[in-house]
Structure formats: structure tokens, C-alpha cells
């Protein structure tokens with residue numbers, strides 16, 4: 001079969017942003033026989049919008065940025081252009097007093113550091129392209145070391161605010177490549193100037209649902225258990241419900257679980273064992289009398305504070321008494337669920353909260369990534385060699401950072417690279 005036969009059977013595993021957008025871009029190229037296999041009972045993955053008393057709330061992805069070109073294009077294409085409320089945020093101490101993001105005594109120093117940033121980050125333009133191939137060695141080092149080397153102690157704290165509240169862990173450990181991929185200069189500015197963030201009133205999951213709906217052969221509650229490349233070049237895919245035969249497969253599920261689905265040589269098993277995650281929780285509370293807009297608690301973003309609430313978000317500007325507030329916490333394996341909840345509720349009280357009632361909690365295995373050593377020794381180059389082996393391709397968060405935009409951009413890149421003339 002010709003590689004680019006538009007009628008080849010393509011199986012896509014996972015109907016999150018990566019899988020649904022891969023299906024979209026393949027359709028755009030004229031591919032006609034796409035099957036989308038999803039283990040859950042709805043498309044969305046980490047786009048997990050819920051309904052509560054007639055309004056949507058986000059228990060997973062919640063915002064886009066003006067630089068989210070692919071996401072904005074997709075939203076437009078699928079009729080989801082209406083913008084949600086702006087996320088007005090402030091910084092607070094743990095007693096609920098408003099504080100300035102940068103301590104007053106450090107403002108001048110910050111201004112000096114910030115002036116140097118465009119030129120400094122300008123060196124890493126390639127980082128904004130899909131993937132992590134060919135990283136300069138200095139970006140494999142933990143971000144805190146990179147800041148130290150470049151004389152950016154105050155700026156590092158500003159990066160910490162926007163990196164850690166999204167559940168990406170500490171800037172002390174995470175390689176600079178990931179931090180700067182997420183917080184390019186333009187993205188950092190969008191966070192600082194709050195008016196630039198985008199939310200979607202009908203919920204971000206609606207985008208994935210609409211993309212998945214356009215795929216003729218969508219299968220839900222259909223977990224892939226095995227992928228078996230055949231000597232014919234086809235791939236047999238076994239699911240809970242039935243077995244499929246495809247000419248090509250795009251896998252967008254968790255890469256650390258790939259070895260359960262596919263026989264891999266020991267060196268690939270070893271490679272995938274290097275993947276780490278962060279454990280990130282979103283709590284939805286009904287609570288009254290909190291400060292009037294969303295907030296960050298910088299004290300709780302410091303190392304050793306896992307298990308304390310890092311931020312809270314209101315979703316709707318015209319707030320009603322029973323609106324939910326979402327609260328973001330890193331898990332702490334030394335604390336039980338009840339202790340984490342006690343921590344949150346004690347902080348809510350200190351912030352002025354009353355009538356505190358937990359509606360739901362969602363725990364995520366978040367931010368697949370590797371450490372500095374693995375990056376330095378060419379993790380992504382080795383990962384890239386898996387692409388197309390035995391007819392199977394890969395996309396998803398690990399490949400280009402866990403944001404909607406990066407996932408969509410990587411899926412598009414994959415389609416351009418392997419499924420286009």
C-alpha cells in the first residue's frame with residue numbers, strides 16, 4: 001500500500017486534544033478512514049468541563065493565551081468563538097492580605113532583569129517549534145540553575161508563580177527547556193497582563209467533543225489493550241469491544257504505559273521508564289466571602305509546600321452565591337486525603353471563606369517529562385526514533401509540553417511530517 005494512500009485505515013488512540021486534533025488535521029489532508037478509540041465514556045481527556053447548576057466549570061484545562069494560534073483556529077472552525085470572562089487574579093498571603101507580586105524592595109531589580117529577557121530568550125526561538133529536539137545544553141539544566149547563571153533571581157520567582165500553579169512542579173528541579181517552552185516571553189507577558197487570557201463559556205471540552213463528533217468512526221468506552229504489528233505491515237489493535245486492523249496507528253495515550261500495549265525492545269522500555277509525572281489535584285468548592293477575585297498564594301508555591309492550596313479560580317464574573325471555586329493543589333505523599341482537605345479548608349477560612357462545602361475533586365497524573373540528566377543524554381532524540389516504527393506514530397503531552405496549544409501544534413506537525421506529500 002502506498003504510504004500516502006488517502007484511504008488507508010488510520011487508528012487514533014485517545015480522544016483528548018492530541019488525538020482529536022490529529023484526526024482533524026488528517027481529515028483536512030483528505031484522509032477518509034479514521035477510527036478514534038477512546039477508553040472513557042466521552043471525548044475530552046484532560047479537557048474536563050463539568051456542569052453545575054446551569055453553568056460550566058473546568059476541572060482540567062481552563063485557559064488559552066493569545067499565542068494559542070492553533071487552539072484559537074480550532075475554536076473558530078468548530079463555532080466556539082465566544083469568549084468567557086477574563087480571569088482577574090491577585091496575589092495574597094496566607095492570611096488573605098493582598099500583596100504585590102514582586103516585593104516592593106525588589107521592583108527595581110526586577111525591572112532591570114526583565115529588560116534583558118527578550119534578548120536572552122530570543123536565543124531560544126527554536127524552542128517554540130514543535131518538539132524538544134536539539135536542545136542547547138544549558139536548557140537541560142534545572143530552571144533555577146539557568147536563572148542563577150543568567151542573573152535572574154527575581155524573574156525566577158515570577159516564572160515560578162505561573163509555572164507551579166499549573167501543576168508543573170518546582171522550578172528548582174524542572175529543566176529550563178520545559179519552563180521556557182511554556183513561558184516564552186510572549187506567554188509570560190500574557191500572564192502578567194491578566195486581560196490577555198482566554199476562557200470558553202461552554203467549556204473547553206466542547207471543542208474536543210465537536211472535533212470527535214466529526215469523525216465518522218468514533219468509539220467510546222473502547223480501551224486499547226494491545227497493539228500487534230503484523231508481518232503484512234498492518235497493525236492489529238485489540239480493545240475491550242473488538243479487534244481492529246489498521247494500516248497506521250497514532251497513539252496519544254500515556255507514553256509510560258506503552259510497554260503494556262506493545263512489545264518493546266529493552267532499550268525502549270528503559271527509555272520510557274525515565275518519564276516522570278506530577279500529581280496535581282483540582283478541588284471544586286462552594287464557598288462564600290473569599291476575596292473578590294481569583295488569587296495565587298506564592299508562599300505555597302515554595303519547595304516543601306506540596307499539599308497546600310496554591311491558587312483559586314472563579315470562573316464567572318457575575319458571581320452567584322452557589323458558584324463553584326476551583327482550587328489547585330500538588331499532592332503530598334506524606335499527607336492523607338483528609339489532611340490535604342483540612343489544609344485547604346483552613347486556608348479558605350483564613351482567606352475569609354465561609355459556608356465551605358466540597359463539591360468534587362479530580363486527581364491528575366500531570367506533566368509527563370524527564371529530568372535534566374535524561375534530557376542531556378538525548379531522551380527526545382531517542383524518543384523521536386520510535387516515530388513510524390512498525391507503522392505506529394506518537395503524539396501527546398510528553399512530546400511538546402502539556403498545554404492545549406502545544407498538543408494541537410504537535411499533532412499538526414506529526415501529520416505534516418508523516419502524512420503529507
Ligand SMILES: Cc1cc2nc3c(=O)[nH]c(=O)nc-3n(C[C@H](O)[C@H](O)[C@H](O)COP(=O)(O)OP(=O)(O)OC[C@H]3O[C@@H](n4cnc5c(N)ncnc54)[C@H](O)[C@@H]3O)c2cc1C
Nearest residue numbers: 014016017018039045046060061062063224253402403404
Ligand atoms: C488540572 C489541569 C489544568 C490544566 N490547565 C490547562 C490550561 O489552562 N491550559 C492549557 O492549555 N492546558 C492545560 N492543561 C493541560 C491540557 O489539558 C493537556 O495538556 C491536554 O488536554 C492533553 O491532551 P492529550 O490529548 O495529549 O492527553 P489527554 O487529555 O490525557 O488525552 C488522552 C486520551 O487518551 C485516552 N486513553 C489513554 N489510554 C488509552 C487506551 N489504552 N485506549 C483508549 N484510550 C486511551 C484517555 O482516556 C484520554 O482521553 C491542564 C491540565 C490539567 C490536568
